[in-house]
Amino acid sequence: MINYVIKRFQHTFQPYEIVLARLLSKPSEKFHLSKPLKNGEVINTGNGPIRHEDVIGKPYRSLITSSKSSSHQYMLCKPSLEEYVVNKRRHAQPIYPLDASLIVQLSDVHADFPDMEFGPSIDVEKPASFQGLDLSDEYDLFLQGRLERRNIQVQQGIRTSAPPKQYLECGTGHGSLTLQICKAIHSGNAYYNGNDSTRGSILHSLDRNAKHLATGVKNLKHYDRGIYWTDVEFHLLSESEQGPSQWLYSPTATYYRDIVGRLADRPGGFLNGAFLDIPSPQDHLRSIAQHLVAESPLIVFVPSITQLWDCLQQIKTLGIPLSMTRVLELMSSSGGGGMREWDLRRTVVRETGKGSMVARPKVGIRVVGGGFVGIFKKLPADSFVRTWE
Numbered sequence: 167m168i169n170y171v172i173k174r175f176q177h178t179f180q181p182y183e184i185v186l187a188r189l190l191s192k193p194s195e196k197f198h199l200s201k202p203l204k205n206g207e208v209i210n211t212g213n214g215p216i217r218h219e220d221v222i223g224k225p226y227r228s229l230i231t232s233s234k235s236s237s238h239q240y241m242l243c244k245p246s247l248e249e250y251v252v253n254k255r256r257h258a259q260p261i262y263p264l265d266a267s268l269i270v271q272l273s274d275v276h277a278d279f280p281d282m283e284f285g286p287s288i289d290v291e292k293p294a295s296f297q298g299l300d301l302s303d304e305y306d307l308f309l310q311g312r313l314e315r316r317n318i319q320v321q322q323g324i325r326t327s328a329p330p331k332q333y334l335e336c337g338t339g340h341g342s343l344t345l346q347i348c349k350a351i352h353s354g355n356a357y358y359n360g361n362d363s364t365r366g367s368i369l370h371s372l373d374r375n376a377k378h379l380a381t382g383v384k385n386l387k388h389y390d391r392g393i394y395w396t397d398v399e400f401h402l403l404s405e406s407e408q409g410p411s412q413w414l415y416s417p418t419a420t421y422y423r424d425i426v427g428r429l430a431d432r433p434g435g436f437l438n439g440a441f442l443d444i445p446s447p448q449d450h451l452r453s454i455a456q457h458l459v460a461e462s463p464l465i466v467f468v469p470s471i472t473q474l475w476d477c478l479q480q481i482k483t484l485g486i487p488l489s490m491t492r493v494l495e496l497m498s499s500s501g502g503g504g505m506r507e508w509d510l511r512r513t514v515v516r517e518t519g520k521g522s523m524v525a526r527p528k529v530g531i532r533v534v535g536g537g538f539v540g541i542f543k544k545l546p547a548d549s550f551v552r553t554w555e
Contacts (some may be wrong), residue, residue, distance in 0.1 A: 178225050179203060179242065185221055186253075190229065193241060199253040202388050213238040247349075247389070251342045254385055258378045260340035260534050261443065261467065265496045265537070270346045272492070272541055273463040275439050277331055277354030278366040296468050330354070330365040332436055334454065337443035338373040338400065341382030343467075347441065348386070348394035352490040355397055372401040407505065435459045435544070443467045448480040451542075456487050459542035464488060466540040471495075474510060474540040485544040496537035508538070 172326045180186055182202040187194035187209050200209045203222050208215035212235025221230065221242055228242045245253070248263040261269070282296050288462055331354065338344060354366025373379040379402050387395055442450065447466045458464060466477060481488050493508040513524050 167450050174259050178223050179221050180391070181222055182204075182388075184245055184250060184388060184390075185209070186243040186249055187216060187230075187240040188243055189213075190241050191237040194493050197253075198240075199245060199250070202391075211238075211240070226429065237555065244542065247345060250389055251340070251345065251385070255341070255381075256340050257381045258339035258375070258392075260342040260539075263342055263346065266343045266346040267349075267463055268465065268496075269343065269441070269539055270350050272494070272539070273350075273441070274438055275333065275347065275350045275463070277351040279354050279356045279366040280330070280364065306349060329436070330362060331367045331438040333367065333369045334437055334440040335369060335443075336441065336447075336450070338371045338379050338382035339443065340378075341385035343443065344369065344371050344382055345389060345394065346384055349396045351357040352394055352397055358396055367397065370397045370401060371398050374403045376402055379528075435462070435484055437462060439465075441465045441467070446476075448476045449474070451477060451480055451488060452484050452486045455544060460544050460546045462544045464542040464544065468538055468540070471508065471510065471538050474538055475523060475525065477540060477542075478510070478512075481542075488542040489545055490542050491539060492539075492541040494539045496539065496543075510540075 181204060184202060185200045187198045187200065188194075189211075196212075198209050198211050200218070200221075201207060203218045205219045207218040209218070209221075211232055214232035216230060216232050224230070224242055226244050227531070229239045230242055231237075231239055243494065251260055251263045258268075331351070332345060333351065335344060337346060351367035351369060356366075358365045371382065373382065379400060383400055386392075386398060436459070437454070437457045438459055439462050440454050440458060442454075443463065444450070447468065451464070454464065466474065468474060471493075474490075478490060480486065481490075490510070493510045495506045495508055497506055509524055511524050512521060514521055
């Protein structure tokens with residue numbers, strides 16, 4: 167616990183941390199993202215190298231000069247997640263961080279850690295600032311009941327038998343979306359100690375391209391000294407596995423044998439959310455939907471609006487229990503970020519009576535930028551509703 171507290175209050179660069187060295191005279195134009203800090207390594211700049219050992223132990227925002235030029239000063243900064251993702255070497259086109267964060271926010275993915283034995287129970291009193299609020303007595307009793315049940319579980323050492331929440335990402339790529347999903351679920355693993363009973367959330371991230379997967383793994387592993395490393399199980403699909411649906415039954419998926427294998431046939435599904443950034447996502451909707459828990463989100467990211475139409479066609483043709491709730495366009499800009507809502511639906515031409523498609527922005531302005539996000543929700547098995555007419 168002492169080491170953990172010390173780490174929380176450190177404000178100096180530590181081994182294996184990433185640093186962004188900004189040229190002080192042009193901090194927004196000239197900067198260099200380091201590898202994980204390690205003795206013997208250097209940050210190569212146009213004005214000579216900066217040794218990693220000269221950075222380790224320095225406070226954030228310190229100034230330093232390269233070994234060849236004392237006239238060029240660099241400010242040592244802790245990079246934001248956006249700066250980290252945008253400036254990492256890439257083998258696959260990333261979903262830019264602002265867009266990726268919006269996608270995760272729209273999915274409403276969140277997590278809590280499982281109930282465990284943390285120590286003696288604590289009688290938590292309502293803060294003084296709440297005393298004057300007009301809260302419902304019934305609701306206060308409900309909250310008090312939750313607290314009492316949790317205290318009883320703590321005293322008796324009872325742990326919930328519920329499995330951790332499971333999320334699926336198809337298309338690891340650069341790892342940008344992976345990192346954003348981990349931000350949302352990381353709190354569920356606050357007390358993870360290697361035992362799955364202490365794990366609240368798991369992200370399964372898979373890719374068919376070994377080079378892309380290796381890049382995504384490295385980018386996640388190096389970010390903030392591996393803070394999200396234990397939140398993800400990575401899977402590489404073999405050439406014989408045609409898509410993410412095959413991963414559910416793949417013998418090469420190591421985690422399948424431990425957790426997924428026990429849950430894949432569970433009535434009502436076992437996935438609490440899925441994110442698809444792959445070609446032809448419509449071909450995998452049925453197999454993934456059958457493993458989604460009711461009301462769980464399925465997020466599809468595609469470059470063309472017609473690909474979302476293909477998804478809708480597949481849902482209707484095969485009777486897949488999914489309902490599209492929103493369609494949004496990712497707007498192009500210098501760093502990504504921003505969305506515009508679209509109207510995508512089936513309609514009937516009044517003059518001819520024939521079916522047609524409506525695909526247009528919900529506001530009447532020029533279409534720019536690239537990328538569309540379709541948000542689907544899993545319907546209960548006995549309540550598939552045709553939402554086309």
